[in-house]
Amino acid sequence: MKVEEVIVYVEGPSDESAMKELLKPLIEQKQKEGIAIGFFASSNGDKKEAVLTKVPLRAVSILRNRRHSIVVAMPDLYPKNKGFPHETFDELVNGILENFNNALRHKGIGDDIKLKDRFRVFCFKYDLEALILASEEALKSYLETDHLNVTWRIPVEDQDHNKPPKRIVEDLFKGYGKRYIGKEDAPLILGRSDYQYIADKCPQCFKPFVEFLTGLQGNNR
Numbered sequence: 001m002k003v004e005e006v007i008v009y010v011e012g013p014s015d016e017s018a019m020k021e022l023l024k025p026l027i028e029q030k031q032k033e034g035i036a037i038g039f040f041a042s043s044n045g046d047k048k049e050a051v052l053t054k055v056p057l058r059a060v061s062i063l064r065n066r067r068h069s070i071v072v073a074m075p076d077l078y079p080k081n082k083g084f085p086h087e088t089f090d091e092l093v094n095g096i097l098e099n100f101n102n103a104l105r106h107k108g109i110g111d112d113i114k115l116k117d118r119f120r121v122f123c124f125k126y127d128l129e130a131l132i133l134a135s136e137e138a139l140k141s142y143l144e145t146d147h148l149n150v151t152w153r154i155p156v157e158d159q160d161h162n163k164p165p166k167r168i169v170e171d172l173f174k175g176y177g178k179r180y181i182g183k184e185d186a187p188l189i190l191g192r193s194d195y196q197y198i199a200d201k202c203p204q205c206f207k208p209f210v211e212f213l214t215g216l217q218g219n220n221r
Helices: 013-022 024-032 047-065 089-106 129-134 136-143 165-175 182-190 195-201 206-215
Strands: 005-010 036-041 069-073 119-121
Touching (some): 024 036, 047 069, 047 119, 129 136, 129 165, 129 182, 129 195
Parallel strands (some): 069 119
C-alpha cells in the first residue's frame, strides 16, 4: 500500500508539539520518501473523548476521499472509561474500532477492508509522559541535576491508572522547585531525546507506533 499522508490525532497541544520534536528525524525522512506525517491536537472539550468518539467519524470522511491517506487515533490510555468502558490497551483499541465500524455503517459503506486498513489505533501508556520517564538523561539535563529524587516502575509503560507517568513527572519537577507545564516542557525534553532509544524503552505501545511509521512506503521509494 502506497501512502502519501499520515494524519495522527492526539489529545492535546503538548502531545502534538512533543511528537513533532521527538520524531522530527523520522518525519523528515518520510517526507523525502513522499509521505507527509502530521500530528493534530483534539478540539475543545474533553480531549480524550474527542479522540475516541469524534476521530473515527472524521476518519471515515477523510479516508473515503483520500485513498493514499492513513488516519491514526492516538489517545492516552489514562484516564480509564472515558467515552466507553475501558481500562486496558486492547479494550481501548476495540472501542475505538467499534466506533469506526459504526461510522462506516452509518455512512452506508459496509465492510470495506481496504478502507479499514487505513485507520489505525495506538496510544500512550498511560500518557505521553511515559516517554519523558524513558528519556531519563534528557530529563536530568533539563532539570540540571545528576540525580532524580523520585522513582517509578521499569519499564516505564508499567505505571497504572492510580499514578500515571504525568503525576510522576509533576512530582519530579516539584522536587526541584518547578512546575511541569506539558505544552512547554514536553517538547523541550523530548527534543533532546532519540526516538529509537525511547521506543526500545517503551516496547508495549510506543514502539509499535514507531515501527508502523518506519515501515510505510511512499511514492518516492
